[in-house]
Amino acid sequence: MDILALVNMLPGVAAQGLIWSVMAIGVYITYKILDVADLTVDGTMCTGGAVFIMLSMAKCNLWVALACAFLAGMLAGLVTGLLHTACGIPAILAGILTQLALYSVNLRIMGQSNRPISVDKYPLLVSARYVREPSITNPILVCLVFVLVTIGVLYWFFGTEQGCALRATGANRNMARAQGINTNFTTVLGLMLSNGLVALSAALLAQYQGFADVNSGRGAIVIGLAAVIIGEVLFSKVFHNFALKLLAVVFGSLIYYLVYQVVIWLGLKSDDMKLITALIVALFLALPYWKNRWFARKAKRGIGSHA
């Protein structure tokens, strides 16, 4: 095995990891802050790229196209949110419904299942082509700025009255309502914000890869969860500040892509990665449960300390 080949992959790992981390931060908002598992993201992860590419091809301004991708994601979140709050559908099912519907919507947006976009013909923000170039257009640098700005804006937002209301909703819905917080509104808001970020990430990914594909979002939620969980397991002891917790998600995403490349470098196919990702996430979700049970058994025997 050629270690140089792996080193050669590292810039790509960094760029992809950073792009997906924006998506993982979106997952963090629903899964950790709002305490809702939102499966819409598998659909939104395509929608963002589709909207961006179609608008770019129509000679739309790059930033306007990015903004529209973000808005399209928010719209998807709004649909899931309304299915959940206004129609009383369990959140997980509401997400699945929107995700399914988005498959058709994404095909409608793109007109075909795959849309390529060339960096030669269109002014793209990031492209895999420049990932090894030491220039201002290097996608690693651009994505890093994107990630840091995202963290900064979210850090500000979750410190505002409305942001605190959103956090309270996830922490304790009963208490939130007793303090006059419209939990339906904050839930919808959180879902919109999350899916907006996912779509933004998708728009970056479509540029980086040079195409949008109707299947590119498949399993995105699990990758997002993997990033969130890896970040939490590795950094929760050292990172307490909210901005640092988001940074932990970014590290989680980078580590995920590093593992991804190592696995491929070891000779596995990228098709196997979904299985491996699912195993990793299942394992990390099970660990705290096993740990609790183990301690509970110990306490029963009178070995553990009194609670």
Add this chain to the structure above:
Amino acid sequence: MLELKNIYKTFNAGTVNEKKALNGLSLSLKEGDFVTVIGGNGAGKSTMMNVISGAYLVDEGSISIGGVDVTRLPEHKRAQYIGRVFQDPMMGTAATMQIEENLALALRRGSRRGLKPGITKAEREQYKELLKILDLGLEERLTSKVGLLSGGQRQALTLLMATLKQPKLLLLDEHTAALDPKTAAKVLNATEQIIQRDHLTTLMITHNMRDAIAHGNRLIMLYDGRVVVDVEGEEKRRLTVEQLLAKFNQVSGSSEADDKLLLS
């Protein structure tokens, strides 16, 4: 201040589990009334609290607070009039948020939440002063996560949050029942202090007949979703546990003394 008129509330209507929780309940509170509520299990005490707070909507009847009809108002909109402390210490606070963040949420009850900072420096000083009243040392732990506090500390904090923005009505749903006797007495003492200080109109459910007699200016007993005993003023002051128990047995039609009511 509070006006409940002919309230009906049935759960699982039309099924074998049908339960008529409130059966034509009517109750009127004057401003500054401190009413203790007793009654056996299933008498409708908690349901009454939940229909007042808007956690449940009523099937029939009307509710008004301070002259405002709130019968159809959702829970979060009624919150501007109501402070609540629940039986479960976990229910009234957000465990993953700091003490000061919890208080800041309570301070904004009833006002529009925008993009202003969620907590300000001036508030922090105010919280420190208020936490001192509780005498639990929480004033030094403003940035501690509430999940680290004991049940009694959380309940005391919830009490502070419920009364931070002076409510038109304070609802206490057996808020000391889950605490050990010493902590319960401390929380009850703080409750009494705050109610006296702010002249709050209060409804307090309790399982403890001694507490029900010792606190407040009026006592009501619920049975089968209705008010069956209502004493106040001088009559309430002279009330003894034995008399109350006799009244309870009289309305419930059974002669067995409910130990739980007496002892808990």
